[in-house]
Every structure is written in structure tokens, then in C-alpha cells.
Amino acid sequence: MILELLFAERNHICSVCVANGHCELQSLAQQQGMTHVRFAYLYPEASVDASHERFVIDHNRCILCTRCVRVCDEIEGAHTWDVMGRGTNSRVITDLNQPWSTSETCTSCSKCVQVCPTGALFEKGKSVAEMAKRREFLPYLTLMRGQHK
Amino acid sequence: MKIAKPPLPSQDKRWKIVDAKMRRLGYKANALVETLHTVQESFGYLDEEALAFLAGALHVPPSKVYGVATFYNFFSLKPQGAHTCIVCLGTACYVKGADKVLMAVERYTGIKSGETTAHDSRTAFCGTKSYLLGLCG
Numbered sequence: 001m002i003l004e005l006l007f008a009e010r011n012h013i014c015s016v017c018v019a020n021g022h023c024e025l026q027s028l029a030q031q032q033g034m035t036h037v038r039f040a041y042l043y044p045e046a047s048v049d050a051s052h053e054r055f056v057i058d059h060n061r062c063i064l065c066t067r068c069v070r071v072c073d074e075i076e077g078a079h080t081w082d083v084m085g086r087g088t089n090s091r092v093i094t095d096l097n098q099p100w101s102t103s104e105t106c107t108s109c110s111k112c113v114q115v116c117p118t119g120a121l122f123e124k125g126k127s128v129a130e131m132a133k134r135r136e137f138l139p140y141l142t143l144m145r146g147q148h149k
Numbered sequence: 150m151k152i153a154k155p156p157l158p159s160q161d162k163r164w165k166i167v168d169a170k171m172r173r174l175g176y177k178a179n180a181l182v183e184t185l186h187t188v189q190e191s192f193g194y195l196d197e198e199a200l201a202f203l204a205g206a207l208h209v210p211p212s213k214v215y216g217v218a219t220f221y222n223f224f225s226l227k228p229q230g231a232h233t234c235i236v237c238l239g240t241a242c243y244v245k246g247a248d249k250v251l252m253a254v255e256r257y258t259g260i261k262s263g264e265t266t267a268h269d270s271r272t273a274f275c276g277t278k279s280y281l282l283g284l285c286g
Contacts, residue, residue, distance in 0.1 A: 073210075096200055
């Protein structure tokens with residue numbers, strides 16, 4: 001049911017998503033044998049910010065797992081991402097809710113893009129189902145920083 | 150290492166109040182909410198300049214400042230009207246027809262809740278939805 005609520009909260013359309021086939025939300029839904037969503041979709045008005053030179057944030061696909069916020073703060077140490085608002089109005093933001101490209105703290109390290117479980121954060125130029133995430137660096141980085149994963 | 154104090158954004162005296170507050174709290178990052186309160190009270194709202202200044206002065210990531218400012222109901226990013234109309238939409242009030250009251254207010258003022266009328270600032274009006282003011286009965 002939680003999965004269905006996640007699907008209903010934003011505009012998740014797998015067939016046209018860059019992360020189709022590489023999406024954790026999609027895999028979980030398949031694993032659980034989810035066939036349809038029992039709840040009315042909210043169809044929130046969510047924007048797409050493609051201002052960054054290399055990456056895009058599509059709020060329609062964001063599930064607010066805040067992995068990007070955590071990796072940016074705890075691993076990269078830049079804390080470019082954070083969550084704004086409350087409830088259905090919540091969004092992940094860069095700096096003062098400004099276009100990603102104008103963010104002064106962002107180091108363009110792409111860690112947020114790699115840890116994003118869905119297609120909300122992806123590299124520019126990737127088409128449908130082409131955005132496979134590479135997370136191999138994470139265990140090494142956490143090890144080097146002496147943290148326990 | 151002593152970090153240089155960022156200059157105040159303008160000559161506005163109200164920044165002195167904000168700065169005094171931050172100094173009293175030792176420019177600590179955990180004084181963010183307290184400082185935002187002071188800015189909200191002295192300016193009436195939080196603009197981007199204020200948020201950026203606080204982020205620099207308290208050494209808090211700007212995204213965090215923005216997140217805190219949008220999370221709490223008390224803070225407002227837009228200038229508020231001189232008068233605020235609050236309509237309680239708590240369960241008891243809702244049963245008694247609070248939605249109709251809100252609709253009537255919206256129709257009368259011609260704005261949606263959360264907005265401010267376009268008159269000059271003295272007669273400006275803004276509506277707010279609220280939940281449970283504790284005035285039931």
C-alpha cells in the first residue's frame with residue numbers, strides 16, 4: 001500500500017522514464033506484484049529543472065527519499081540539497097530554491113544523481129531506460145571517511 | 150581560526166537588531182530558528198537577501214535555511230498584508246460550515262487563501278487557513 005501511495009503522490013510514468021528498468025521504485029512494485037494503484041493520483045504540478053550543465057532534476061519522479069540530501073551533506077559535504085515545504089508541497093531544493101545551475105555550493109560531483117533510486121535525478125542526454133546508476137563509489141567513500149554504512 | 154563577520158546587507162537599522170540577536174546567541178548554527186524569528190518580526194517577512202545573509206552569518210547551508218523557512222507556518226517569504234484573516238478549519242468548525250465561511254471570505258475579497266490583496270499596504274489583506282485555534286465552544 002505504501003508503494004501505491006508513493007506512485008499516487010507524483011507523476012510516475014515508467015514507460016517514458018529515463019530510469020525505466022533501473023528504478024528501485026519500479027523493481028519494488030514488480031517484486032510486490034503491484035498491478036494497479038487503488039488511490040486517486042494527485043497529479044501535482046511539479047517542475048523540471050534542466051538548468052544544470054550535466055544533470056536534470058525532475059520533481060515529477062521524486063519520492064522524497066532524501067538520499068540526495070544525505071549524500072550531498074554526509075559524503076560530499078556540500079549540502080546543496082535540502083527539503084522545503086510540508087506534506088504534498090515538499091520538494092527537494094538546491095540552495096535557496098534557485099535553478100540548479102546558479103547554485104554556488106554545488107560541486108557537480110554527481111553523487112546525488114547516482115544515489116537517486118528513481119529517475120528524478122539523471123544525466124543530461126539519457127533517453128528512456130538509459131539511466132543506469134553507478135553506485136560503486138559509495139562503499140569506498142564511506143570507508144575512507146571512517147563512517148559505518 | 151576566526152571567521153570574518155559578513156557585512157550587513159544594507160544600512161537598514163533593522164539589520165542591527167538581527168545582528169544583535171545573532172551576537173547574543175554566539176553566531177551558532179543552532180540559533181537559526183531564533184534568528185529567523187527576529188528577521189520575521191522586524192521585517193514582516195523573509196526575502197531571499199535575508200536568507201542568504203543568515204546562511205552566511207550562521208554558517209548554515211542556504212538550502213537548510215530555505216527548508217526551515219518554508220517548513221514552519223510562522224515564517225513567510227512574501228510581504229504580509231496589514232490585516233490577516235484567519236479561518237479555522239478544525240474538525241468542529243468544519244462540521245459547522247467553516248468551508249462556506251472561507252468561500253464567502255474568498256469571494257468577498259477576491260483572493261484565494263494565502264494571498265494578499267493588491268491594495269496599498271495599509272489596507273492590504275491576506276487570508277490564511279488555520280487548523281484548530283482552540284476557540285471551539
